[in-house]
Amino acid sequence: MQTRLHTRYAASVRLSVAPMMDWTDTHCRVFHRILAPHARLYTEMVHANAVIRGDRARLLAMDPSEHPVALQLGGSEPDLLAQAARIAADAGFDEVNLNCGCPSDRVQAGRFGACLMREPALVAECVAAMQEACPVPVTVKCRLGVDDDNEYERFLGFIDTVAAAGCRSFVVHARNAWLQGLSPKENRDIPPLRRDWAWRLKRERPELEVVVNGGIADAEVAAEQLGHLDGVMLGRAAYHTPWLLHELDRAWFGGEPRTREGVLREMRPYIESQLERGVYLKHITRHLLGLFAGQRGGRAFRQVLSEGAHRPGADWSLIERALEPTR
Structure with missing residues (x-):
C-alpha cells in the first residue's frame, strides 16, 4: 500500500x-x-x-x-x-x-x-x-x-x-x-x-x-x-x-545566507508558545547548546543557558543574555 x-x-x-x-x-x-x-x-x-x-x-x-x-x-x-x-x-x-x-x-x-x-x-x-x-x-x-x-x-x-x-x-x-x-x-x-x-x-x-x-x-x-x-x-x-x-x-x-542568531530568533515563537503551555525552558535549550560551537562567545552562550534554563521562571530573556557574548 x-x-x-x-x-x-x-x-x-x-x-x-x-x-x-x-x-x-x-x-x-x-x-x-x-x-x-x-x-x-x-x-x-x-x-x-x-x-x-x-x-x-x-x-x-x-x-x-x-x-x-x-x-x-x-x-x-x-x-x-x-x-x-x-x-x-x-x-x-x-x-x-x-x-x-x-x-x-x-x-x-x-x-x-x-x-x-x-x-x-x-x-x-x-x-x-x-x-x-x-x-x-x-x-x-x-x-x-x-x-x-x-x-x-x-x-x-x-x-x-x-x-x-x-x-x-x-x-x-x-x-x-x-x-x-x-x-x-x-x-x-x-x-x-x-x-x-x-x-x-x-x-x-x-x-x-x-x-x-x-x-x-x-x-x-x-x-x-x-x-x-x-x-x-x-x-x-x-x-x-x-x-x-x-x-x-x-x-x-540552496537558500539565502543566515546567521546563527537569526536562526535562533526563528525559534522564539515556538519557545514562547511552549513556555505558555508549561514546558520548562531547559527542555528546549538543551538542544540549542551547540549552536555557537567553535564561535566567539560559544562557551559563554552554552554556560548561560546551562546554568539558567532550569530555574523557575526562565524565559526568552535568558536566551537574550546568552546571545550577548556572541556578538
Whole structure:
C-alpha cells in the first residue's frame, strides 16, 4: 500500500538526521527544521507496544513545522508493528521506519533492534505487515551485521530478503553492532566503519534507496557520500555542531545566507508558545547548546543557558543574555 512520496519529502532523502534516544524529541526536531528546511527528520525510537497502549500525546508529539518527519518504531511482532504503523500514519507522520540497529541490552531482551539483523525473514514479515497497514512509506534502518559478522554476502542477503517484501529504502549505519561486551555508547565508535559496503550495495542494487549513517562529522565527508549514495544521515554531529546541518542544507538545496542568531530568533515563537503551555525552558535549550560551537562567545552562550534554563521562571530573556557574548 505504499504511496508515492510528495516532492518535498522525496527530495529530502539527501540529508537527514538520525533517530537518537533522549535527543531527537519534538523540540529538537523543530530546531533542526529551522536549520535545515529540506532535511528528513526522525523521532526517537518508540516501541510498537508503547504506541498502541501508551501515552500517545507524549510519545507522538509533533509540531506541524517538523514535516517531513518519520516515526521510528521498535519491535518484532508483525501484528503489533502493523497497528503502530497505522497509528503513526493517522497521526500525520510521513514515514515509518523499523529499527534494526539499536544494540542496547533492552532491545536484545525484547528481540528487536540490532538482533533482527540475524532474522531477515522476520524483518521481511514485519515490513510486509506494516506496508499493508498504512499508506506511508515503510523503511528500515540497519547495521552491517552483528558481532563478528564480516561477510558482505550476509549483509546483502538481509537487504535482499527485506527488499523482496517491498522495502525500497534503507538507512545503513555502516558498522557492526556488538551485542556482547560493548555499551550502546561504545557501539557508536568502536566497531570500524565500512562505508564501502553501503557504496557497494548501491552499485549492486541501484533500484534501492540507500542512505549512509555513522561517523559523518564534517561537510567534506558528507559530500563524498553523495557521489556514491542517495543520501547522508547525520547523528551526533547534528546535535553537537548543529550549524553543520544548516551548512549542508544550504549547500545541497540552496537558500539565502543566515546567521546563527537569526536562526535562533526563528525559534522564539515556538519557545514562547511552549513556555505558555508549561514546558520548562531547559527542555528546549538543551538542544540549542551547540549552536555557537567553535564561535566567539560559544562557551559563554552554552554556560548561560546551562546554568539558567532550569530555574523557575526562565524565559526568552535568558536566551537574550546568552546571545550577548556572541556578538
